[in-house]
Amino acid sequence: GIQVEQSPPDLILQEGANSTLRCNFSDSVNNLQWFHQNPWGQLINLFYIPSGTKQNGRLSATTVATERYSLLYISSSQTTDSGVYFCAVGTSYGKLTFGQGTILTVHP
Amino acid sequence: GAVVSQHPSRVICKSGTSVKIECRSLDFQATTMFWYRQFPKQSLMLMATSNEGSKATYEQGVEKDKFLINHASLTLSTLTVTSAHPEDSSFYICSAPGRKTSYEQYFGPGTRLTVT
Numbered sequence A: 001g002i003q004v005e006q007s008p009p010d011l012i013l014q015e016g017a018n019s020t021l022r023c024n025f026s027d028s029v030n031n032l033q034w035f036h037q038n039p040w041g042q043l044i045n046l047f048y049i050p051s052g053t054k055q056n057g058r059l060s061a062t063t064v065a066t067e068r069y070s071l072l073y074i075s076s077s078q079t080t081d082s083g084v085y086f087c088a089v090g091t092s093y094g095k096l097t098f099g100q101g102t103i104l105t106v107h108p
Numbered sequence B: 001g002a003v004v005s006q007h008p009s010r011v012i013c014k015s016g017t018s019v020k021i022e023c024r025s026l027d028f029q030a031t032t033m034f035w036y037r038q039f040p041k042q043s044l045m046l047m048a049t050s051n052e053g054s055k056a057t058y059e060q061g062v063e064k065d066k067f068l069i070n071h072a073s074l075t076l077s078t079l080t081v082t083s084a085h086p087e088d089s090s091f092y093i094c095s096a097p098g099r100k101t102s103y104e105q106y107f108g109p110g111t112r113l114t115v116t
Helices: none
Strands: A003-005 A010-014 A019-025 A031-038 A044-047 A052-056 A061-066 A071-073 A082-091 A100-107 B004-007 B010-011 B020-024 B031-040 B044-051 B066-074 B076-081 B089-099 B103-105 B111-115
Touching: A003 A082, A010 A019, A019 A031, A019 A044, A019 A082, A019 B010, A031 A071, A031 B103, A044 A052, A044 A061, A044 B103, A071 A082, A082 B076, A100 B066, B004 B089, B020 B089, B020 B111, B031 B076, B044 B066, B076 B089
Parallel strands: A010 A100, B010 B111
Antiparallel strands: A003 A019, A019 A071, A031 A044, A031 A082, A052 A061, A061 A071, A082 A100, B004 B020, B020 B076, B031 B044, B031 B089, B066 B076, B089 B103, B089 B111
């Protein structure tokens, strides 16, 4: 099956710093999503981005499908950005394979 | 975005009993829903695909007799953990596609199962 690797596994920042999270995948995909899992376990949809670039406030994402990677940018980080960020990819309708996640901690 | 709910959010049961978890799509119809499980500090793993009006499709290694899935309507899928044991304790999360024309998945808030 498809392999998904996220880096870094852990990231510690001071409030206000910028960061880049990476997701590499091993095969062509028709779905790529970024999620933020909050402390209660809820997965918050950040981006649906099988290709191209999108921005939403302080967050943006870029997927280069031909090179099989995606990047999530967080600018001017806040303590509320803390949590686990997952990249998930799909090759058939609906089924997602998740990466191992990046644990982000933002200190005030 | 689409809204998916789950009930209960948390359940504690004794070993040997069965537990039913509901997943509902609140503002859209879903002919297909998906069930995942997540162990502490780990990633999500797909367990099965729930198909409205037909049998569920299970991923390799998932016991279909232990994890019974029923997709009774276009807005409801249920996962029943039968004869639960402590190793079944986990976080169970469902998802559904928000629109028929999109692959984008929306997830429920999850159900934390603890088997004592």
